[in-house]
Amino acid sequence: MQFKCFSCFLCDKEQSEIQNEKEKKKRDYPWEIYTLKELLRATNNFHQDNKIGEGGFGSVYWGRTSKGVEIAVKRLKMMTAKAEMEFAVEVEVLGRVRHKNLLGLRGFYAGGEERLIVYDYMPNHSLLNHLHGQLAKDCLLDWPRRMSIAIGAAEGLVYLHHEANPHIIHRDIKASNVLLDSEFEAKVADFGFAKLIPEGVSHLTTRVKGTLGYLAPEYAMWGKVSESCDVYSFGILLLEIVSAKKPIEKLQGGVKRDIVQWVTPHVQKGNFTHIVDSKLKGRFDLEQLKSVIMIAIRCTESNPEKRPSMVEVVEWLKGGIGRRKKEIPNLIHTNEDDKYEENYGEIRRTQSKLKIPSDDDKLRIR
Ligand SMILES: Nc1ncnc2c1ncn2[C@@H]1O[C@H](COP(=O)(O)OP(=O)(O)OP(=O)(O)O)[C@@H](O)[C@H]1O
């Protein structure tokens, strides 16, 4: 219903200008409908110097409103039917979710060729920037911060999977979509790929979207979407947070290796200290590290049915890294898993052959 109202809004620009005030009062969402003039002024006409970054669907600009509030404006590239749908889905989804670990939507603008989404600006940028980008050398993410970011992002996902109504599968969990506020609290961003899952539906089959290296095998191969695809991506993210390794690494001779392949022999040999990010200079809690890695291994199980729910992940993360450590259930390998392993190997090989998205941020850090 809200989706329909939103589409009408897109179709009838002039009408919408007049309707804005009325609509704002009617909706109980705390979003604003911005004017183009306001956003052009805030971003200095989308000046190159204001550009924070660029993603698959457009560029993100830093701005300051006339009230002095810092904002991030995502300017969608072009209005193909597909992008139009992404925009509508993102606004619809973001408008209804509110949680301390999800990036808040401030508002949007839709008119002519322009589709702009306005978010809270996150002064500490993304995890990607801290793990592999321009901020990596500053090593601002000490061990406790990494652990609280992992728990925060997991709690954001618990909200999407279990508390939002209808449930939401993110489908693009990755380091650039975990933003950090002034206190380094995690905010999961980018619901442009999200699909709203009706009650009682266990999974949907759909076109594969998402980012290589983070894709669950059943999603990449058969397009099967369920909450456990996000659990898989979250497992990859956990490994990335503790090791600062990329989900897929290029080795000499052009061979590519994913992070699970890299971590597995270390875990088998009990070489946990080889896994942790060397930039931490040994300042980490070994027991917590072991817990996190075991949780990540459970999350990246080939068989989606063997992966935990995000509720369990949060419980284990809190239990495993809190004072009263809870034991994380051990892995039990069954013949059933071999079937998945065969296919899993195949998808690993396929993902490794494809081009890795560039994450050398040539982007300005404000
Ligand atoms: N609200 C925000 N505050 C600060 N930085 C942001 C904000 N929103 C996005 N960014 C940063 O801008 C950059 C581009 O984001 P964008 O979401 O467009 O692309 P992406 O996440 O890299 O890829 P994808 O298009 O697949 O989501 C990323 O580095 C992201 O972390």
Ligand SMILES: [Mg+2]
């Ligand atoms: Mg993003």
